[in-house]
Amino acid sequence: xxxxxxxxxxxxxxxxxxxxxxxxxxxxxxxxxxxxxxxxxxxxxxxxxxxxxxxxxxxxxxxxxxxxxxxxxxxxxxxxxxxxxxxxxxxxxxxxxxxxxxxxxxxxxxxxxxxxxxxxxxxxxxxxxxxxxxxxxxxxxxxxxxxxxxxxxxxxxxxxxxxxxxxxxxxxxxxxxxxxxxxxxxxxxxxxxxxxxxxxxxxxxxxxxxxxxxxxxxxxxxxxxxxxxxxxxxxxxxxxxxxxxxxxxxxxxxxxxxxxxxxxxxxxxxxxxxxxxxxxxxxxxxxxxxxxxxxxxxxxxxxxxxxxxxxxxxxxxxxxxxxxxxxxxxxxxxxxxxxxxxxxxxxxxxxxxxxxxxxxxxxx
Amino acid sequence: xxxxxxxxxxxxxxxxxxxxxxxxxxxxxxxxxxxxxxxxxxxxxxxxxxxxxxxxxxxxxxxxxxxxxxxxxxxxxxxxxxxxxxxxxxxxxxxxxxxxxxxxxxxxxxxxxxxxxxxxxxxxxxxxxxxxxxxxxxxxxxxxxxxxxxxxxxxxxxxxxxxxxxxxxxxxxxxxxxxxxxxxxxxxxxxxxxxxxxxxxxxxxxxxxxxxxxxxxxxxxxxxxxxxxxxxxxxxxxxxxxxxxxxxxxxxxxxxxxxxxxxxxxxxxxxxxxxxxxxxxxxxxxxxxxxxxxxxxxxxxxxxxxxxxxxxxxxxxxxxxxxxxxxxxxxxxxxxxxxxxxxxxxxxxxxxxxxxxxxxxxxx
Numbered sequence: 001x002x003x004x005x006x007x008x009x010x011x012x013x014x015x016x017x018x019x020x021x022x023x024x025x026x027x028x029x030x031x032x033x034x035x036x037x038x039x040x041x042x043x044x045x046x047x048x049x050x051x052x053x054x055x056x057x058x059x060x061x062x063x064x065x066x067x068x069x070x071x072x073x074x075x076x077x078x079x080x081x082x083x084x085x086x087x088x089x090x091x092x093x094x095x096x097x098x099x100x101x102x103x104x105x106x107x108x109x110x111x112x113x114x115x116x117x118x119x120x121x122x123x124x125x126x127x128x129x130x131x132x133x134x135x136x137x138x139x140x141x142x143x144x145x146x147x148x149x150x151x152x153x154x155x156x157x158x159x160x161x162x163x164x165x166x167x168x169x170x171x172x173x174x175x176x177x178x179x180x181x182x183x184x185x186x187x188x189x190x191x192x193x194x195x196x197x198x199x200x201x202x203x204x205x206x207x208x209x210x211x212x213x214x215x216x217x218x219x220x221x222x223x224x225x226x227x228x229x230x231x232x233x234x235x236x237x238x239x240x241x242x243x244x245x246x247x248x249x250x251x252x253x254x255x256x257x258x259x260x261x262x263x264x265x266x267x268x269x270x271x272x273x274x275x276x277x278x279x280x281x282x283x284x285x286x287x288x289x290x291x292x293x294x295x296x297x298x299x300x301x302x303x304x305x306x307x308x309x310x311x312x313x314x315x316x317x318x319x320x321x322x323x324x325x326x327x328x329x330x331x332x333x334x335x336x337x338x339x340x341x342x343x344x345x346x347x348x349x350x351x352x353x354x355x356x357x358x359x360x361x362x363x364x
Numbered sequence: 365x366x367x368x369x370x371x372x373x374x375x376x377x378x379x380x381x382x383x384x385x386x387x388x389x390x391x392x393x394x395x396x397x398x399x400x401x402x403x404x405x406x407x408x409x410x411x412x413x414x415x416x417x418x419x420x421x422x423x424x425x426x427x428x429x430x431x432x433x434x435x436x437x438x439x440x441x442x443x444x445x446x447x448x449x450x451x452x453x454x455x456x457x458x459x460x461x462x463x464x465x466x467x468x469x470x471x472x473x474x475x476x477x478x479x480x481x482x483x484x485x486x487x488x489x490x491x492x493x494x495x496x497x498x499x500x501x502x503x504x505x506x507x508x509x510x511x512x513x514x515x516x517x518x519x520x521x522x523x524x525x526x527x528x529x530x531x532x533x534x535x536x537x538x539x540x541x542x543x544x545x546x547x548x549x550x551x552x553x554x555x556x557x558x559x560x561x562x563x564x565x566x567x568x569x570x571x572x573x574x575x576x577x578x579x580x581x582x583x584x585x586x587x588x589x590x591x592x593x594x595x596x597x598x599x600x601x602x603x604x605x606x607x608x609x610x611x612x613x614x615x616x617x618x619x620x621x622x623x624x625x626x627x628x629x630x631x632x633x634x635x636x637x638x639x640x641x642x643x644x645x646x647x648x649x650x651x652x653x654x655x656x657x658x659x660x661x662x663x664x665x666x667x668x669x670x671x672x673x674x675x676x677x678x679x680x681x682x683x684x685x686x687x688x689x690x691x692x693x694x695x696x697x698x699x700x701x702x703x704x705x706x707x708x709x710x711x712x713x714x715x716x717x718x719x720x721x722x723x724x725x726x727x728x
Contacts, residue, residue, distance in 0.1 A: 003576050003603055004520040004550055006469045012610040020615075022429040041425045050421055053620075057414055060624075061405045061589035065386040090454060090594070093613045105370045119615075126611055156368040186368055212367050225425035228619030230454070239367055246376040247490055249457045251384075251483075254618045255592030256417075260424075 008128040017118040033325035034352045036343040041225035046270040052263035064255035084238040085209040090252040092232035104129040109155040113141045115333040140169045143179040161192035166331045168299030177205040183213045197223035199300035212237040229257040281344035305339040320360035372492040381482040397689035398716045400707040405589035410634040416627035428619035448602040449573040454616040456596035468493040473519040477505045479697040504533045507543040525556035530695045532663030541569040561587035563664035576601040593621040645708035669703040684724035
């Protein structure tokens with residue numbers, strides 16, 4: 001018997017977008033001393049979010065509200081949009097998957113940057129999309145090149161993250177606004193703002209829910225320190241949100257996560273402290289790189305890309321760091337893969353990283 | 365601009381499989397006194413699972429292990445299968461969706477029972493499947509009719525739950541084993557065992573991971589009291605699990621939920637107590653029905669279907685109960701919809717239900 005897979009699924013490779021740090025630990029038989037590879041927040045969840053988890057724990061046997069009503073209402077207020085413009089989902093990966101599914105059939109052209117978020121590519125390929133890429137320009141995603149590729153191919157979906165992962169670079173709101181204004185009618189732009197909390201004022205363009213060409217995505221996994229809880233949201237035209245509602249899993253939200261996200265959203269002081277800590281850590285990382293004779297890329301995220309000059313050196317550094325118990329990651333494609341990418345840790349973790357990187361460089 | 369939805373998504377109605385109790389509460393402006401409509405466990409999570417959540421809370425800012433290694437290993441041991449035969453997922457609805465996606469293209473024939481789990485139908489329709497149904501026979505899903513429909517249509521996917529939701533009825537393992545043996549080579553059977561913990565010994569057939577025609581699904585949402593945590597798993601041939609791995613969201617698991625599920629799995633005493641409480645509650649519900657001159661269907665689940673004799677009476681009873689603050693549900697199609705379906709609550713909730721149903725019947 002042959003399992004009756006669809007042609008698309010039958011043709012997919014059995015790859016995964018990322019190997020988890022636990023897998024690496026099992027392979028090596030050792031625990032990492034510093035977990036700085038997945039851009040998880042080193043500063044944890046808000047104490048108010050933790051309290052909300054505890055308060056909700058006795059109701060963990062109840063399904064979460066499939067409308068995520070209270071969280072959605074708070075998000076709509078925060079962004080000055082209607083509740084019909086907000087979709088809460090079980091992490092941004094899930095929302096990316098639903099959005100791709102909504103637009104992409106086998107052969108549909110999809111445009112992104114070569115080296116940008118692999119899980120978007122995983123979904124695009126997973127639904128049979130024809131994934132087309134344009135290179136980064138000076139370590140930034142390149143809105144002009146993306147647009148040109150969209151026009152050239154008639155692509156129906158395009159992806160841009162601002163700030164960018166894995167380089168940490170960003171464009172200002174005016175540049176993104178210009179991109180939005182130029183997206184052709186036949187195309188939907190996913191604007192991934194996962195790291196926006198760490199970016200300077202003036203990085204995020206205003207949200208126009210009358211425009212059906214853009215879907216903005218944000219997450220509680222980064223500044224809110226809730227990666228393990230799985231909460232993200234999309235904001236856009238009501239027709240986009242209705243479309244997502246046709247394909248999403250309605251009861252997918254963890255009930256404790258809904259409560260935690262709402263509490264975290266209201267704890268703006270906590271988020272401000274996390275952002276300040278991350279800024280301090282970025283500066284420390286820039287300084288470290290300078291001391292070591294390396295160039296760190298200015299970052300608007302909770303991680304910093306450090307240029308090692310070549311892919312061989314970057315790969316060797318990553319390997320050496322892993323052997324010293326430091327988990328980081330690096331970009332997967334040229335020319336980005338001359339860099340390593342380190343998440344901003346707490347002071348103790350930053351010290352471990354600084355010492356390990358110093359040692360590793362001496363052995364390169 | 366028209367959003368470039370796929371033809372399948374464009375054609376889907378904006379319906380949802382279930383309206384959540386919170387939505388009903390918001391509509392009425394009143395909280396339910398007894399929440400007995402979603403087959404959530406009234407007996408909560410294991411204290412060990414709660415302790416595991418607390419112990420993991422400081423790591424909620426870390427993504428869950430994408431392999432769910434420890435939980436999968438424990439599940440593999442419990443079922444006497446290899447880890448390569450187990451897929452952990454973010455709730456059974458998600459696993460059903462991934463499985464449908466793996467098999468169903470637009471027009472693919474899919475067979476289920478008329479009135480069986482609506483979320484399976486939601487996914488089958490959501491991927492453009494041609495949903496074909498056969499009626500229940502004597503309030504049981506009908507393996508022979510399902511098989512015949514599969515043979516007649518060349519269906520590539522079929523669904524059966526044992527025990528059944530929404531009627532609570534079940535077949536013994538021998539009957540299910542006979543079905544499994546007769547599934548044609550061109551078809552995959554999803555055997556949904558969400559309620560198996562409440563069923564008599566001898567309800568679940570042995571799992572044969574050499575057979576690529578069957579995928580068994582189980583959940584932590586029912587006996588384990590973890591509906592709000594989102595943990596389920598599928599067991600089957602390694603090629604099926606590999607196929608699911610090509611389409612699933614690898615980082616979808618809530619980290620606290622992984623820890624809680626593992627702890628709950630090891631707390632077999634707790635599950636035995638829950639099952640005993642549910643048995644007592646079922647008997648009490650049978651007795652209540654008899655006192656009220658109604659027939660309750662024997663159930664192997666944590667709910668009981670009570671026959672009101674007609675859809676009009678059942679609908680009126682459900683409505684009357686809702687007005688008295690009691691949330692229950694009822695089957696959606698004839699002839700099942702002559703029944704109401706009540707989840708087994710704690711003694712206090714059962715008392716509220718008994719009094720309310722008694723009152724409601726007097727007004728019918």
